[in-house]
Amino acid sequence: MTREEVQQEILNIIADIAPDEDLGDVKPAVRLRDQLDLDSMDFLDIVMELRKRHSIEVPEADYPKLETLDSCADYLTPKFNN
Amino acid sequence: MDRSLDGKHFDAVIIGAGMSGLAAGIRLAHFGKEVLIVEKHNAPGGLNSFYSLNGRKFDVGLHALTNYVPPGVKGTALGKILKQLRIRREELDLSEQVGSRISFPGESLFFDNDFSHFETEVARAFPKSIDGFRRFVAELPTMNDPALFKRMDSARAALAGYIADDALIEMILCPCMYYGSASPHDLDFCQFAILFRSLFLEGFARPYAGIRPIIRLLLDKYRALGGKRKMKCGVSRLEVDGGRVRRIHLENGDCVTAETVLSSAGLVETMRLVGKAGEQDDPRCHERLGFAETMTILDAEPSDLGWKDTIIFFSTEERFHYEPSREPVDVRSGVICIPNNYRYSDGKRLEEGWLRITSLANYDYWSSLEEARYYEEKVQAYEALTQNALKILPSLKGQSLDDLTKATDMFTPRTVTQFTSHLRGAIYGSLEKAREGRTELQNLYLCGTDQGLLGITGALLSGVTMANAHVLNK
Numbered sequence A: 001m002t003r004e005e006v007q008q009e010i011l012n013i014i015a016d017i018a019p020d021e022d023l024g025d026v027k028p029a030v031r032l033r034d035q036l037d038l039d040s041m042d043f044l045d046i047v048m049e050l051r052k053r054h055s056i057e058v059p060e061a062d063y064p065k066l067e068t069l070d071s072c073a074d075y076l077t078p079k080f081n082n
Numbered sequence B: 001m002d003r004s005l006d007g008k009h010f011d012a013v014i015i016g017a018g019m020s021g022l023a024a025g026i027r028l029a030h031f032g033k034e035v036l037i038v039e040k041h042n043a044p045g046g047l048n049s050f051y052s053l054n055g056r057k058f059d060v061g062l063h064a065l066t067n068y069v070p071p072g073v074k075g076t077a078l079g080k081i082l083k084q085l086r087i088r089r090e091e092l093d094l095s096e097q098v099g100s101r102i103s104f105p106g107e108s109l110f111f112d113n114d115f116s117h118f119e120t121e122v123a124r125a126f127p128k129s130i131d132g133f134r135r136f137v138a139e140l141p142t143m144n145d146p147a148l149f150k151r152m153d154s155a156r157a158a159l160a161g162y163i164a165d166d167a168l169i170e171m172i173l174c175p176c177m178y179y180g181s182a183s184p185h186d187l188d189f190c191q192f193a194i195l196f197r198s199l200f201l202e203g204f205a206r207p208y209a210g211i212r213p214i215i216r217l218l219l220d221k222y223r224a225l226g227g228k229r230k231m232k233c234g235v236s237r238l239e240v241d242g243g244r245v246r247r248i249h250l251e252n253g254d255c256v257t258a259e260t261v262l263s264s265a266g267l268v269e270t271m272r273l274v275g276k277a278g279e280q281d282d283p284r285c286h287e288r289l290g291f292a293e294t295m296t297i298l299d300a301e302p303s304d305l306g307w308k309d310t311i312i313f314f315s316t317e318e319r320f321h322y323e324p325s326r327e328p329v330d331v332r333s334g335v336i337c338i339p340n341n342y343r344y345s346d347g348k349r350l351e352e353g354w355l356r357i358t359s360l361a362n363y364d365y366w367s368s369l370e371e372a373r374y375y376e377e378k379v380q381a382y383e384a385l386t387q388n389a390l391k392i393l394p395s396l397k398g399q400s401l402d403d404l405t406k407a408t409d410m411f412t413p414r415t416v417t418q419f420t421s422h423l424r425g426a427i428y429g430s431l432e433k434a435r436e437g438r439t440e441l442q443n444l445y446l447c448g449t450d451q452g453l454l455g456i457t458g459a460l461l462s463g464v465t466m467a468n469a470h471v472l473n474k
């Protein structure tokens, strides 16, 4: 998977969690929680959806790496391609 | 689904198909857990269920869905529930209230879903207190604020630190207590802060068709995710060994096992299933608050009668009384709800006029009556409650309520116990709340009323957070 595809998959997950959010203009370098109504419960859900859909484990210590779309791509692309 | 459950093993068994049980079930099933919800009653919904009488559909509760915020407001309880349950906002089909009132002798405060209107009202009626009121609102902690849960002090005392007029304190407490205080006279500041936010800073809404579409939505979701459900069959006993629930015995004789049991039956009610609590003599049951509610179906649109409020929280005395009732029903305070007075889309109107009146009621009295007397006394109490409400509502100008009435129904604390198994007809459960949801058994947790989050929104959020904390994120 490319970085772009990983970012798209994160957006797909967010779209399922928060269907009422407009995801058309999410800035990849800005913290997701600053642009969208996402709180710690939602980030846990992103982690659980990654496990459910892709069998990817994100240990708690790494949660900060999901802060922005860019950091998600940095952290998750190798995991997706493993 | 009526094949025998006997001997089956589940990741989680949930006791109760009320709001909290259904929400917990959806969360767990969504993440692939094998879940069974066991419900004693034949209909789901619990304290917010529905029924039909002479061909007419009734909701058990549902005055208002509290915590309403418009789309786009961040960090709210409603938003959390929608996201956690993967529900789109339109699916709830919520319409906002027209406007509500707190009515006390000599003073009335209007409020609606725009908080600035309430603030203006407070400034008008209580100019001495408006600065303190604003300071209180500015300092009100949020649900996400851990400091909130450390403040277990009295709400009355905390409010007195901000507000100079005792009358305003009484008027603010009245709606907050009626919509979620298990404790008489006063409540802890944390619970109060949650309620104040959910009623005043957020607001009231209602689906056009009442509670049914919400329950249907939850059930459909749960079913689509593969969740299993056993209705009309209560849990009769939780068999314990080595500090854990080992087996769950059902009323039909089946016996199932589960890694985790989540119970929405209430704290004492659940411990009774374990054999660790008495019934009525448990001291934790004594100060429980029972309620009665009347429903009047009107041959008129209430707003045409001049009844334009959505909800009126009233007290006929300056000092508001919220305590176990010594009379069959205590008419000194209560709630009047007119479900017609919501802004339904396209100007739609409900097919009939509705008037619902709630007051505190005495469980011991109602439960002691033999059947025939019980029905006679209900007629009397219905009269007392409606005649009292007519003094609070705008005058009917010569028309009589009897002439406008097409049908009536009424429930008492006895009804609540009969249909939900909550001891002593309590709607807001035990005085003691288990905020973490833990019990003395390792794999038995509480959700709903006795975990401390109340009302429809609170119960849904409770189911979600308990399922997360004790099963998914363990």
Ligand SMILES: Cc1cc2nc3c(=O)[nH]c(=O)nc-3n(C[C@H](O)[C@H](O)[C@H](O)COP(=O)(O)OP(=O)(O)OC[C@H]3O[C@@H](n4cnc5c(N)ncnc54)[C@H](O)[C@@H]3O)c2cc1C
Pocket: B015, B016, B017, B018, B019, B020, B021, B038, B039, B040, B041, B044, B045, B046, B047, B048, B060, B061, B062, B063, B064, B065, B066, B233, B234, B235, B236, B264, B265, B269, B273, B293, B416, B419, B420, B421, B422, B427, B447, B448, B449, B450, B454, B455, B456, B457, B459
């Ligand atoms: C008349 C009335 C009006 C209300 N109005 C409103 C309102 O307008 N707005 C609002 O937000 N809230 C309102 N509420 C409060 C709201 O309904 C409750 O706070 C909420 O529904 C509680 O949900 P729960 O899941 O915690 O508990 P419950 O709904 O009580 O669910 C518990 C379930 O467990 C089942 N059960 C118990 N024991 C067993 C057993 N041994 N085995 C199997 N099943 C068992 C019960 O039958 C019940 O279905 C009202 C309540 C009432 C009664």
